[in-house]
Amino acid sequence: MSEHQQLYDFHLSAEQEQRAYELHERSIVIDLLFQGPLSPGVIPPHISDQLKQESEPLKDDPLAYSAFPAKKLRQMSVSGELEPFKEEWYRSGITAGNRELDLSTPEAMITSMGEIQEQFDRFDWLIKALSASDIRSAKAHGLKAGIVTAQDPAGIGTNLELLEALHRYGLRVLQLTYNNQNAIASGCMELANGGVSNFGMTFxxxxxxxxxxxxxxHCGKQTTLDACRLSDKPVIASHTGAEAIYPHRRCKSDEELRAIAATGGVIGVFAMPWFVHGDPQATTIDHVLDHIDYIVSLVGTDHVAIGTDWPMSDVSWSLVYFKEHIAPKLGFAKGDGPSTELIHGFEQYGLFVNFTRGLVARGYSDEQVSNIIGGNWLRVFEQVWGR
Structure with missing residues (x-):
């Protein structure tokens, strides 16, 4: 199926289509929870079958078995065996996307630092974004920028010197906690809703x-409110939704959304079928845009952006296994988490232009669209990292 055939039907006129494509082409586009550029739909079937065979000896170790395909795909990408890695990133039009560190344990930290750095070292078209100007430069020179981020800081413990070292490595966005309780704060799946700890204030x-x-x-409500009160710099939610549109614990209340915006921060809306609409099998990009529209109506166009978090750079059979055997251990509610459900209209990263097309269809101006698809993130980066 060609990309054109997969384009979501927003009933745009020819003039609107041209406007959307030109706007997408000239804008700095940022996905701040960029699991791509690969996805199950662009990985050749023979590669998926090959990985299943190679992973069979690991079946007695569920975590290793589940993680093997994604790890192998990373290795194949940097060795040049998977051409879709570069092709899909460029097809998407995404200027900058995050490269996620695993900071959950010291061992994971070392491994993921090596894996991420290998991408920057091997790909002459990918640069590490240490300042906002690096992203602007990437756009100007036809390159792509990787933003080093992390979701689970558990492996840092209370070692602030280690945090300094991670910043020197390139870490530029860090989540306070991932679903559960840590030394810093309470996650969104903690019933106690404890907020930021004393150490968390220092952190x-x-x-x-x-x-x-x-x-x-992934922070709990009180943690989000505390962070907005305590931080001197803009606070974000890189990937979430509006609780008023779909009442899931991964979505934010109006109070949280307003608090984030009041810091000068930005709310990134995700494209995860289980978190934005009641029927994961029938979730479309229009449902994602409903969340964007709601946040715009609440706090304005300067405080909303995109952090898709889906689809994964993985194969379908592995994602199903993850959902059934691993996700419950990570704090996901039953039925949630990575599987084969996809947002209709965003089945792969090469279709990221559908966000731009959808925003045009909903009547946003060129400036507003450009800000939502990247400009708002860039503004926060300039304020926190420097120009």
Whole structure:
């Protein structure tokens, strides 16, 4: 199926289509929870079959079995065996997307630092974004920028010197907690809703001092509100939704959305079928745009952006296994988490232009569209990292 055949039907006129494509082409486009550029739909079937055979010896170790395909795909990408890695990123029009560190344990930290750095070292078209100007430069020179981020800081513990070292490596966005309780704060799946700890206050001050963006995506309500009160710099939620549109614990209340916006921060809306609409099998990009529209109506166009978080750079059979065997151990509710459901209209990253087309269809101006698809993130980066 060609990309044109997969384009979501927004009933745009020929003039609107041209406007959307030209706007997408000239804008800096940023996805701040960029699991791509690969996705199950662009990985050749024979590669998926090959990975299933190679992973069979690991079946007695569920975590290793589940993680093997994605790890192997990363290796194949940097070795040049998977051409879709570059092709799909360029087809998407995404200027900058995050490269996610795993900071959950010291061992994972070392491994993921090596894996991410290998991408920057091997790909002459991918640069590490240490300042906002790096992203602007990437756009100007036809390159792509990787933003080093992390979601689970558990492996840092209370070691602020380690946090400083991670910043020197390139860490620029850090979530305070991932679903559950840690030394810093309470996650969104913690019933106690404990907020930011005493150490967490110190941690947030250190993030501000270093120039690392405070991310509250998987944080509980009180943690989000506390972070917005304590941070001297803009606070974000890189990937979430509006609770008023779909009442899921991964979505934010109006109070949280207003608090984030009041810091000068930005709310990134995700494209995860289980978190934006009641029927994951029938979730479309229009449902994602409903969340964007709602947040715009609440806090304005300067405070909303995109952090898709889906689809994954993985194969379908592995994602199904993850959902059934791994996700419940990570704090996901039953039925949630990565599987084969996809947003209709965003089945792969090469279709990212559908966000731009959808915003045009909903009547946003060129400036508003450009800000939502990247400009708002860039503004926060300039304020926190420096120009």
């Amino acid at each position: 947030i001050r250190k993030l501000n001092e270093l120039g690392i963006v405070v991310d509250t995506s």
